[in-house]
Amino acid sequence: MQSATAHAHETLGHDSHGDHAHHHDVSFIRKYVFSTDHKVIAKQFMLASLFFLFVGGLFALLIRWQLAFPGEAIPLIGNILPDTWVSDGAVTANFYTQLLTLHGTVMIFYVIIPLAVGMFGNFCIPLMIGTDDMALPRLNMYSFWLVPPAGLIMLTGFFFDSGAAAAGWTGYPPLGPSSGAGQTTWLISLFLIGFSSIMGATNYMATILNKRAKGLEMFQMPLTIWALFITAILIVLGTPVLAAAISMQLADQYLHTSFFMPDNLLIGAPDNSLLTGSFVQKGNELLEHKQLLGGGGQPILWQHLFWFYSHPAVYIMILPGMGIVSDVLATFARKPLYGYKAMIFAIMAIGFLGFIVWGHHMFQSGMNPLLGTTFMLSTIVIAVPSAIKIFNWLGTIWRGNIRFTSANMNALAFIATFIIGGLSGVFMASAPVDIYIHDTYFIVAHIHYVLFGGALFAIFSGIYYWFPKMYGKMLNESLGRKHFYWSFIFFNLTFYPMHLLGVGGHMRRIYNPYIYEFLQQYQPLNQFITVAAIILGFSQFILIFNILWSLKYGKKAPRNPWQANSLEWAAPAHPGHGNFDTDIQVYRGPYEFSHPDRETDFYPQWEKPKDEPQGDEKAVPETKEHSQSA
Amino acid sequence: MSFDFSKAMEWAYKDMLTFFPENVSTFGGELDSLFAMVYYASVAIFFITYSILIAFIIMYRHQEGRKAYYYHGNNLAEFTWTLLPTFLFAGIGLVSDDAWTKSKYSQRVPNPDVTIDVMGFQSGFGWQFRYPGPDGVFGNKVRNQISSANPFGIDSNDVHGKDDLVIISPGGARPVEAHLPINKNVLVNLSSNDVLHSFFLPNFRVKQDAVPGQWIKVWFNGTKAGRYEIACAELCGSGHYNMRGLLIMDSHQDYDVWLDQQYKLQKPVLSAPVSDSSAVAAVASDTTTTKN
């Protein structure tokens, strides 16, 4: 351990050098705005997505307020919001539906995916495979710069008279195509962000396959990289299908096609008056619109296409997190990752099976129930690799020497919440059990256990873990711990009771549940959830404060603050363009912690074996061969 | 605004299974016990994995001078914990299938004693029900005769359609009741003329999306007379929350009495053509087109 600190000190000089090396020949704009440096792009993804996290969080709290205190003015802001959104300071049904639609869409497409894939993909891949940048840096820059316009396009919907998209994050037709301009912005926005995903993913695949450091075999890459690699494949295979579906829905809206629209629809609620394209006004009444053209479309086709992308998308959101958690756990348990290859095969299995389970979202949709049986079985199979991963993580901390850094606490929390999210998945995987809980708060609980408890906690973990390498400063651990405890406790208080509501039959996406007599008894529970959610929301400011405080006053980070093994820690503490100041040669896998023949409890991938490599014989035979030939 | 914390906490201590509303259908019990089975298996897995997780966190917390065990894993262990969950989950799948096919496969829908048509509607948000009328036979449905006055598109040339009973129930606080008899196999043909809805009978454990352009068979057999709520479970627009309906389960005699009453009240849908817009307005103003 001593030698590590010494090593870190000795290289501080290099750091400042690395940092300033390119300062003079690159303009501010090229360096910080339209940069092609993967690390700058990663930071841009982080900033943009944290911004959207607060936007999406605000929507969530408005939703929660209405469920707890329906019709009562929103505190503080209720009376300053425009009349199209609120009446007497309380959200209207119409606005509520827009909020729940954009909450889901923003969180999934503008927070979790850009953080898990955009930010960590960009930051980790070149550094962890020991190279200077992405294979296609300019494509990388485009992939980020599609995100802000795409997000803003969708949010502009709120300023239309007819409002933002309001057909749910799933945008099911006929509701989707029969609604107004807000839906159009939603479709365009998703199309653009999908494009951004595809550009990023192609780049990740090209980089991982072609730019690994000397001696780095595929099966010596850290799990984070493996997970991002498989994620990239899922993105490239899945997103085009979403793009096709979106184009078809746009065509139904404007080009008089009817991919998803059967004939003779009577559509047009009074407050839904902005109908477009294929709908024609009849008589003087705005109340009725009759579709005159086309017909013969099938609403369920959209669901097949949408979920063919969106089920793999849930793994796009969670796989990077699983990779991060594996690396963080091994580093802080000071132990090799348990079952390295099994973990990789499990990710591959999830990636493959992820494409044949989409129908579990459609058990009640009206598709042939025979397919329900098929999808039930495939869904049940996909729970197995998830279970394998849980056991291997437990195996990793078994007989470890666990350090409770903020990064590691978030990783441990990931395991805890993912167990619950995985188990609730098994309920819904059973098609007959799903009949009753489908489209209730049980689903909402499941989503949040896997996406907030799972993906987001893993993202937090990754932020605490790599922040030193991103900014050259350590995050404040005591603030980190506070952020963790508040988030973890209030996360569970917010989302666990939603399982109970779901079993009580509480439907999701309803503006005022208390219209129903059987739901009136649940108002106190809804209020409890809302209070917990507000605290959970405000706890996130601790993270923001920590980031800002540490950027200014944080301790300077050493080169390898966590005494970890993977290649990013060989780079200077705050690497400049080009990343590494030494030639990287890889000698072993990333998880050689607590090797019995070594004094220190870690053995970096880049460290040259001593002349007499007795202890390493088993671990690195291929590497030695490789280095000779190189 | 009031927030009763103790009331909220009362809920939080209750077992998940106690949250189910009363079940009043024949196959509902089977679905509930499947849920309970998965629930108990999950509780067991939860306690096992959480005990291990917490024990490891405590036992192997950082101690100065201790070195972790250098160990990369073990194939036998991988094998075991691949197979165990596979068997467990596959078991759940296998025992689930019968309940699934029974409730959803059209081949397994029992011979219906009563058949009705149901549609969700979006202009005003509510439910439409069609009973076959005194002759016991539904009129043909023709898609191009669908209008808001004739939402089911009953063929004006079909004599069987003249006496069909149509009930239009706007959602909200005072829906128009639909009645059905208990201890009978009820077949509901479900559809919609506008967007997706989902026909949700919490007490009967029935849920099925209503899809425009498609008639889907839903069946159940109610076991207890009473007044039950119908909900919509699929987002159908800003009035989605308001799509409350009421289903009254009657004894067979009460049901017949109710039907007779309705037949006397009703004005056949097809005999007096009304203009589209006034019919829609009637729906919106909380009355039914069949009762005036």
Ligand code: HEM
């Ligand atoms: C053990 C593994 C899992 C199983 C068996 C499983 C199963 C299911 C099933 C059957 C549904 C549909 C339920 C319904 O709508 O009635 C569902 C919904 C969902 N799952 Fe999972 N799931 C698993 C893991 C995950 C993971 C890891 C994520 C995300 C990271 C995830 C995200 C979602 C989301 C977002 C939905 C709801 C989509 C919506 O309707 O809005 N699930 N899951």
Ligand SMILES: [Cu+2]
């Ligand atoms: Cu899924």
Ligand SMILES: [Cu+2]
């Ligand atoms: Cu609805």
